[in-house]
Amino acid sequence: MTIPLDIDTPDILVDLDILERNIARMADTVRSKGLALRPHAKTHKIPEIAARQLAAGATGLTVATIGEAEAFAAAGVDNLFIAYPLWVSHRKAERLRRLAENATVAVGVDSAEGATMLGTGLGPAAGKVSVLVEIDSGHHRSGVRPRAAADIAKAASDAGLNVAGIFTFPGHSYAPGMSAEAAAQEQDALSLAAESLAAAGFHAAVRSGGSTPTALLTESSTATEVRPGVYVFGDAQQLELARCDLADIALTVAATVVSHHEAPAEVPERFIIDAGSKILGSDRPAWASGFGRLMDYPDARITALSEHHATVEWHGPGGRPALGDRLRIIPNHVCLAINLVDDIAVTSAGKLVDRWTVAARGRNA
């Protein structure tokens, strides 16, 4: 695709046709497995995309912060799960109370102290907010061990909260060859935690798992829903993890070749584009081949990244692109890229058809 001439660089482009295909495919696959789909909206932060996910059958949205929940509630979304072990200050409790007046709201919890703080902060409104106990299924970030789930559920119940179930994020699936193992560990952890709750008299009606790398491996024998996010756009991480193809990439960063660096003899030939960490994001896992990929130069690698420059090395036939050539870059981690812009350019059949506001951008708290 040629970048439409009415786009100046750098800018973020979303291909509407690929986006809608990605949304439909995940919705169909998850539905066919008997699971609910609650997409993580921190990936896109855009009401127009949320609306398409819900229209395709999503039961609600997942978000990471109260601020993101507020942004989507303002856009009319009425079923929100904040998949994070919030520590609820008085101000945050007040915001949650307001949110729960107009939407079905669930919140993560992974400590008795956090549950007590949440219940106390909500006061009489505690019963209007559900909690899901967060389980560590091997990512070793937040979340309790599966067999400790009942302790947290009991604390939450004692604090007046409604215990709706359990959730886990198998984030260790973000490594080459790990998706099957991470998915299996997710299933085990959800099973054990559900048993832990049952033994204490709680029913884990919601058993939520899933990341984009594992979502298609999650089974309805143990889980009830999945929460993938990145699948709507794809990114260079998913590509290098072989969880999507180039043809599935819906989001790219439009960039221009601004410099042909005349490299000293000892360094490889390279060129410089006007997209840096302030639009690509600078996530680079150790297994990634660089700081992003180039749509039309699959063999090129981004070997260095500063705020407004990316250094591209490429040894293909025909030599480097010319100064002024416009290229499409695939960010490593799309959730960070989209959080860096106020709006995105929506294209269809190579034409600019709309601009969408990243309504929940920067809503960190």
Added chain:
Amino acid sequence: MTIPLDIDTPDILVDLDILERNIARMADTVRSKGLALRPHAKTHKIPEIAARQLAAGATGLTVATIGEAEAFAAAGVDNLFIAYPLWVSHRKAERLRRLAENATVAVGVDSAEGATMLGTGLGPAAGKVSVLVEIDSGHHRSGVRPRAAADIAKAASDAGLNVAGIFTFPGHSYAPGMSAEAAAQEQDALSLAAESLAAAGFHAAVRSGGSTPTALLTESSTATEVRPGVYVFGDAQQLELARCDLADIALTVAATVVSHHEAPAEVPERFIIDAGSKILGSDRPAWASGFGRLMDYPDARITALSEHHATVEWHGPGGRPALGDRLRIIPNHVCLAINLVDDIAVTSAGKLVDRWTVAARGRNA
């Protein structure tokens, strides 16, 4: 400093007293060396900070994009250098023309093609925009070799542009023990490039260098100005490069301990805070000790970072901070952190005294 109670986490705090001390110290030192100071405003993007830099004697601001220049021009700054080899589309040329109507504007250039594009795009307004030829002094990003400077100057002059001088960014100073070597290479490159220009009949009236690690090493024998940016705030990179002390850190991210992860026996004890890559940024050079530092726990390390979680490992006396404790985090690279928020909390003597808008946030184009 205790985080003021009217701050919710995560949020960015700037200590006004340290900020003003950092601004005054750099201004005094640079002045005493006979150099002009043109601070890079991409670091802060905040008019109130620019105003303090200019009041302390800065001759103008450096920015990275036309959008940043527009944001500061709108705030009344009338002398701006866009230190970037712009590839100027028709739209960008129109924006530069408008900018030059109300401000003194200089732009970087590192190719004959780029100079021609700029001159042609500006048309009759070409004489109102100066160019500085970008020189590669060893960072091997953009910029030409010093002896090629005259070729670019000639192309710029032929395109009707006013050649005001040369500039370089010794970015390879961002590595342990490299600042002296990078500063020496900067001096050599500026000397050679000035000679190259002189031999072709151009006078490099402006010879601009300097990064925060090298600014104090730049000499007026070869340079006329320096362009440090990060010095206003400091960050974990400067700290680990020994270019600032803990007492110089003016910007921190307020965070809350949200989870005490019960690590399996094989992994070290850790805790989780609610500041991740969406407020800290995820730059992590290979030599950095982690993804940021903790102001009150100098021995702690941030060993993993996701969008809304940072994993902190710490083996100090007294055990981990409690759930709900509020901590101040020093981002690795402050320019990325500030670009993630709409406004920042200004504190003085531990109290919240103002909020400043990050006016040039996200102005990537």
